[in-house]
Amino acid sequence: MKPQKVAIITGAGQGIGLEIARKMLDTGSHIVLNDLEVGLTEEAVASLARMGKGQVIGCSGDSSSEEVISELIELAMHHFGQIDQVVANAGITLFGNFLEYSRKDFLEVMRVNQAGTFFLTQAAARVMKDQKNGGSILLTSSVTAHQSHENLAAYAMSKAAIEMLAKNLVLELAPFGIRINTIAPGATLTERTTSDPEYVTTWSKLTPIGRPAFTTDIAEAAAFLLSNAARHITGQTLIVDGGWTAISPSPYV
Template identity: 70%
Template sequence: MKPQKTAIITGAGQGIGLAIAEKLAAQSINLILNDLEEGLVTEACERISRIHGVSTIAIAGDASSEKVIESMIKTALSNFGTVDIVIANSGITLFGAFLEYSRADFMEVSRVNQAGTFFLAQAAARVMKDQLNGGALLFTSSVTAHQSHENLAAYAMSKAALEMLAKNLVLELAPYNIRVNTIAPGATATNRTILDPEYENTWSKITPLGRAASVQDIANAAAFLVSEEARHITGQTLIIDGGWTSVSPSPYA
């Protein structure tokens, strides 16, 4: 019998991160789940463990924090012995017009989205290298890294950076059989977006496939990219948007 794998997922208390966690749990993968909100991630772990019977540990805190990153890695190793999959899903969106955008907001978006992903990937890759059996890293980008979207210049910039990071890391990590890929979700119905009563209706009208994505749509793609079925895929970005980036009509039109 193959040994169980261990995955670390940030931003996993709800939405896309939680859906990915549930998908991996159904494959008997042990989980270290992180979210800024302790109540959310604790509840997520309890629910997943109860339903899927896998070991699931919650670590609350800022996923870009050096201490939290260290805690996630150490917890995975001390409880399960390996770090096999890391999904850097945590991120923030701070809207604002380019001409008025503040330095504070820019630095915060960069810190969480770029630095948080970079240093979690670095810490995980160091462990995977020493384990000698490879691993899979997955970053969460956005369709805004491919098409312009009003009031999201800083956010789009940070997400495009993650796609280039995945591509660049192929040079350094492929020799250790560590794969690095990125998903770029489009409009997705999550706990946050459905607070806007017009969100799904608006995006359904401008998405070629006729609807916004579900979190399961995104989780299915993520689970594939970190699986053995994708063992010859690295340095790639998979856009999951129902065709929106092919036509790119603005939701504000």
Template identity: 55%
Template sequence: MDKITKGRFIGKTAIITGAGQGIGFEIAHQLAAEGATVLLNDIDEALTAHAATRINAVGRCLPCPGDSGDLAFIEGIVDRAVTETGTLDIVIANAGITLFGDFLSYAPESFHKVMAVNLGGTFFLAQAAAKQLIRQGRGGSLLFTSSVTGHQAHKDLAAYGMSKAALEMLAKNLVVELSPYGINVNTVAPGATLTERTAADAAYAATWASITPMGRAARPDDIAAAALFLVGDSARHITGQTLIVDGGWTTVSPSPY
């Protein structure tokens, strides 16, 4: 495929974590296809390299393997963005982990791991990025990836759902902290989505199609379209908001079990 030469994000640099596959990959792919230089992170080094190679067929993507919950790595990826491109404009904290478990027997180590990645990684990436955006003095966009489980109870996901609801509150709070600098902060909350991970469940697509008002589970490009809107110039006056992309599931909330 030919390199993209024009688009909404020409001249901009974006960081996205947890983007080796699935929703994160598609967001990174679409950003690069619209002209952004993308620093793509995943904890899996081989997956990061493969994803970056695919995206480099349509734009510019720099692979950045590492632990997005590690403070030194977080600071390093922000520095690399500026060193290699001269700017930082968009940061999408997409990395997260899901550890299912019954509330009554949920292990402390599982709880702390979910919080460290889903909350700690997002919080400190936003902090490091915001400092850079403030230094640049041109504003910018932060986007967090939440989930419908932050809105509706879901079996065996008490810790995960709690972490996702907290991200939405973080976005609201940062309106107070970052609006004076022209930085908007929003959250996208995907519903059931067909990715490499969910493909392991043979019944997933049919189950969610049957209980989703729009008649199907989401595809990664559905979520990516919402994400690109929220970090684009058309959404500059939108901040502190969560955009749910779930085909209407949270409106009616039938259980998949």
């Protein structure tokens, strides 16, 4: 029987991150799960534990902080002795008109989305390098890194930077057998988006396939990129948006 893999997943208390954790657990990984909110972390761990597959360890806190990144690495190594997969999914969206956007909001978006992703990837890659067994890292981007979306200039900039990080790190990580890719979800039904009563109607009209994504659609794609089935794929971005970026109509028109 193959030894189970160990995955660190941030921003996984709900939504896309939680569904990726569920999928990875189902495909044979132990999970170290992070969310900023303690309550969401505890609920997610309890929900996943009921699947009866693998082990799930929770870690609450700001995943862009040095302390939480260190704790995630330490938890994985203490409980499982290895790190094989990382999903840097945590991120924030702060909407705002470009001409009025504050420095405070800009720096916060970059701190969480860019710095959090960069330094978690760095810490995990160091462990993977020392393990000499390779590994797979997945970063979470967005369709807004590819097409303009009103009031999301800072967010889009942060996500485009994440995609370039994955591409650039191929040079430094491939020699150690570490693959790194990015997934770019489009409109997706999550706890946050479904709070908007117009969301499903609006994005069903704008998406060529005829509906926004379910979190399972994103998780299936993520699991593929993390798996051995994608062993010759690195430095790439997979857009999962039902075809929206092919035509990219604005929700505000």
